[in-house]
Amino acid sequence: MLCPFLTDPALKRALVSAVLVSCSGAPLGVMLVLRRMSLMGDVIAHAILPGTAAGFILAGLSIPAMSLGGLIAGLIVALIAGLATRFTAIREDASLATFYLLAVAAGILMLSLHGTAQDLEDILFGDAQSVDNQMLVYMAGVTSFTLLALAVIYRPLVVESFDPHFMRAVRGKGGLYHVIFMLLVVLNMVEGYRTLGTLMASGLLLIPAVAAQFWSRKLSGLISISVLIAIISSVAGIILAETYKVPSGPAIVLFIGAIYMGSGLLGRHGSVRARYFPFRHFEA
Amino acid sequence: MPIDSDSMGAAMTITLSNLSVGYDRHPAVHHISGVFAAGSLTAIVGPNGGGKSTLLKALIGFLRPMSGHIDFGGITPQQIAYLPQQSEVDRSFPLSVLDVVLLGFWPKIGAFSAVSSEQRGAAQEALEKTGMGAFAERPIEALSTGQWQRVLFARLLVQKARVLLLDEPFAAIDNRTTHDLMHVLQHMQEEGCTIIAVMHDLPLVREHFPQSLMLARELIGWGSTAEVLCDENLARATQLAGNWVEHAAECKKVA
Structure with missing residues (x-):
């Protein structure tokens, strides 16, 4: 069963792409979850859809055009969602949910008018094997840039996430780092959309981060565990997707889901196991 | 205390001149003038909604004055530390107690410089001073309210600010902790720190704060605590607190 993954170049590229998205996406996901911005992550992932659809309509199945479209749409929606929550009276989660549904609706409408059902499926749910060498180089670039940028900020x-008042009081320019962070999130969502599909792209960022919370209470632990979960799941997901001829996005996300559930049952912190079968307590 | 010509613009004193601050054109602090002397320990007291927190936010620079101005006597924003009310920090964040205390070095290390081992030592020492020495490696989510406040005071110690702005530092804190932290504050004052704290516990103010500023949008009294916290002023503050109006006319007082 594993043989084709060692010989078929398309499958090898699919696996490499999955590892690349995992390495930079999971740490961003940890920060998104800690900043209580999971919903924002979803919104940005879905916002990519109309952008890639526009790229598809203008240039056909061209990955650079679709990625560029996704990038532009993601940035615009991140900006509008940020402004809308700041300047209108609607609660943040409500306006984010609105944006995300509008973006998905617009994207699906555009694709059903101009593409085939297969195009729609590939864009929504991912087709890891369609990653070509050019795309792989782009993905490696985004992952390297993200990890470097994240190390710097x-x-x-x-x-800024933990104590924004302190940041403001020491004149720490928290807003600037927030903007850089959102930019990285958009870049990574676009990076992941071929492998995971626009509907699933946020899954590889967010769910490993949530699952990791059952295993560690330290930031460094959360980041390394979530990267590990993401890599295992995306590699396993791609193997399953190829074996059973299903789209790669849902296969990967469901595999992460299984790890999430297992962690919820057995994890060290806050799991069912920890609650009902705790280890002996310390003396103080 | 009221302005006199000698203290105007003196080094390290904070002078409010006819200051009004508020939200959406409604002043929460209305035409206030006076001086926080260098090294003074002042309690800001008054009814809820009287503008106490608003005044602190103006001092830290989160709110711009609507009119009037604040002279900092040469104190830079980096020399001012601010402790907001309890609820405003995400305590579930996966950081250790020592991490939080080390943040006090931000004005020195900023976003990118490394923390030196001396600084680590100083942070540990600050934790010892607030009675939290044994907790350095604990995650912050495991702390009680009182322990958390001790950690934040350790961060203040490390920050070595010239001015401390504290918003209800002892709300929901037990007597023992309040007593210990008050001791820390007095020690910082002895080292020359100017301390301004919003307070609700009047007996505590009478016992420990030499200066008081009573605020009910208008300035009711500012000076020695014994004089400011008199029955007459307290009655006036209570009476003013009943009179907040939503549709006030434009203020004609000269700015």
Whole structure:
């Protein structure tokens, strides 16, 4: 069963692409979850859809055009959602849910008018094997850039997330780091959309981060565990998708889901196991 | 205390001149003038909605004055530390107690410089001073309210600010912790720190704060605590607190 993954170049590229998305996506997901911005992550992932659809309509199945479209749409929606929650009286979650549904509706409408059912399926649910060498280089670039940028803004980003008042009081420019962070999130969502599909792209960022919370209470632990979960799941998902001829996005996301559920049952912190069968307590 | 010509613009004193601050054109602090002397320990007291927190936010620079101005006597924003009310920090964040205390070095290390081992030592020492020395490696989510406040005071110690702005630092804190932290504040004052704290516990103010500022949108009294916290002023503050109006006319007082 594993043989084709060692010989078929398309499958090898699919596996590499999955590992690349996992390495940079999962740490961003940890920060999104800690900043209580999971919904924002979903919105950005879905916002990519109308952008890729526009790229598809203008240039056909061209990955650079579709990625560029997705990038532009993701940035616009991240900006509008940010402004809408700041300047209108609607609660943030309500306006984000609205944006996300509008984006999906617009994207699906555009694709059903101009593409085949197969195009629609590939864009929505991912087709890891369609990643070509050019796309792989782009993905490697985004992953490297994201990890470097995240290392640079790590401290101010953490402080801004944890205690924004302190950040403001010490004149720490929290807003700047927030913007850089959102930019990285958009870049990574676009990076992941071929492998995972626009409907599932946020899954590889967010669910490993949530599952990791059952295993660690430290930021470094959360990040490394979530990367590990993401890599295992995306590789396993791609193997399953190829074996059973299903789209790669749902296969990967469901595999992460299984790990999430297992963690919820057996994890070290806050799991069912920890609640009902705790280890012996310490002396103090 | 009221302005006199000698204290105007003196080094390290904070002078409010006819200051009004508020939200959506409604002033929460209305035409206030006076001076926080360098090294003074002042309690801001008054009814809820009287503008106490608003005044602190103006001092830290989160709110712009609607009119009037604040002279900081040469104190830079980096020399001012601010402790907001309890609820405003995400305590579930996966950080250790020592991490939080080390943040106090932000004005020195900023976003990118490394933390030195001396700084680690100083942070540990600050934790010892607030009675939290044994907790350095604990995650912050495991702390009680009182322990958390001790950690934040350790961060203040490390920050070595010239001015401390504290918003209800002892709300929901037990007597023992309040007593210990009050001791820390007095120690910081002895080292020359100017301390301004919003307070509700009047007996505590009478016992420990030499200066008081009573605020019910208008300035009711500012000076020595014994004089400011008199029955007459307290009655006036209560009476003013019943009179907040939503549709006030434009203020004609000269700015």
